[in-house]
Structure formats: structure tokens, C-alpha cells
Amino acid sequence: MDNEKKILVIGLGNPILGDDGVGWHVVRAAQTEWQARGEQAGVEFETLSTGGLALMERMEGYCRVLVIDAASSGGSPIGSVSSKPLSALEEFPAAHTRSAHDTSLRLALEVGGRLGIPLPEEVWVVGVEIEPDFEFSEALSLPVAEAVQEAKDLALCHLNAWVAAQHRKTDSRASPGRAGPEIARGNRRPCQ
Numbered sequence: 001m002d003n004e005k006k007i008l009v010i011g012l013g014n015p016i017l018g019d020d021g022v023g024w025h026v027v028r029a030a031q032t033e034w035q036a037r038g039e040q041a042g043v044e045f046e047t048l049s050t051g052g053l054a055l056m057e058r059m060e061g062y063c064r065v066l067v068i069d070a071a072s073s074g075g076s077p078i079g080s081v082s083s084k085p086l087s088a089l090e091e092f093p094a095a096h097t098r099s100a101h102d103t104s105l106r107l108a109l110e111v112g113g114r115l116g117i118p119l120p121e122e123v124w125v126v127g128v129e130i131e132p133d134f135e136f137s138e139a140l141s142l143p144v145a146e147a148v149q150e151a152k153d154l155a156l157c158h159l160n161a162w163v164a165a166q167h168r169k170t171d172s173r174a175s176p177g178r179a180g181p182e183i184a185r186g187n188r189r190p191c192q
Helices: 018-036 052-058 086-091 105-114 142-174
Strands: 007-012 043-048 064-071 081-085 122-129
Touching: 007 018, 007 052, 007 142, 018 043, 018 064, 018 122, 018 142, 043 052, 052 105, 064 142, 081 086, 081 142, 086 105, 086 122, 122 142
Parallel strands: 007 043, 007 064, 064 122
Antiparallel strands: 081 122
């Protein structure tokens, strides 16, 4: 499959540090629902506990990437779910897209692009607000566990939009000048 059709969904976090592992829970739920609907083509799901340069390297060769991670802004209630493009990440602190011992994901992608590495044209982050806690646990707190459904739905919204855009692009190549029904009727729904 060529790069323009490959989509990667990454759940970030540490699954044995309670709420920090929320990205893993959301990705597993999204993958289960996506595959149950028979949707497979061009979408891959993965769970990781990395950031910065290693995360950038994992994104190589994908057109679009959705990162799902714990967020700790301190300004939103625990369990709040947000979605923003990576370019807005300074306003949206996700835990694993930056590292004290590495570079930020934004900088890693910028450097990788300058080096000619084929990187995604679009990266979005879905974040679930947590209270950082470094107690060992595989369980999520109640407010974060309740947010998994909303974050999963948001992830699926992104996937649906991206896959539909790919189909429209493919259809427009087959029959130029004809917009798909979503565009023609103005039925675009933002995934935020």
C-alpha cells in the first residue's frame, strides 16, 4: 500500500502506571470496534511507551497518524477529552509526545522531514486529562475510565474522516469533477 493511504493509530503511555496508560485502553477499544465493523484496509493500531525521536521513527511511511495519550494540563477536569493537531501541542500537553531525555515529537518530525524521511502529512493528538500519579496499577481511575468511550469515539471519527477522504480522492481520480456526497451536502463533522 502506498504512503498516501496508510494510517497509524498509536496509543501511548505506560500500562502499569494507572491513568498514564489510558492511550493503550483507548486504542484497544478503537481497534476492536474498527475491526468488528470489517474496516481493515490501510489502518494499523499500535501501543507504545516511547516519545520524541523513537516515536517519529515509528511514524515513518504513514500518511496520517493519530496519537492517543494522557494529558496533564492542570487546567481541565480529570477525564476531559480533547483533540488537536500536533501543531497546536504547545497548548495541549500530552505526556509522551515530549520527553526530558529526548526531543519533542514536533521537533523530531521537523528534523526528520528535513532529512527526507517520509513522514505523515497530518498528525492529530487525542488526549485524556489525567492527574499524574506514579503508583503501579493497571487500572484506570473512575473519571479516566469513563472517558475511554468518548476518546474511542473521537478516534473513530478521525479514522472515518480520513478513510472517507481517501475514498473521495480515489473516486475523484476515477471520475474527475464529481464531489463525494459528504462534500456536496456539506456534512463535514469536525472531530474535536
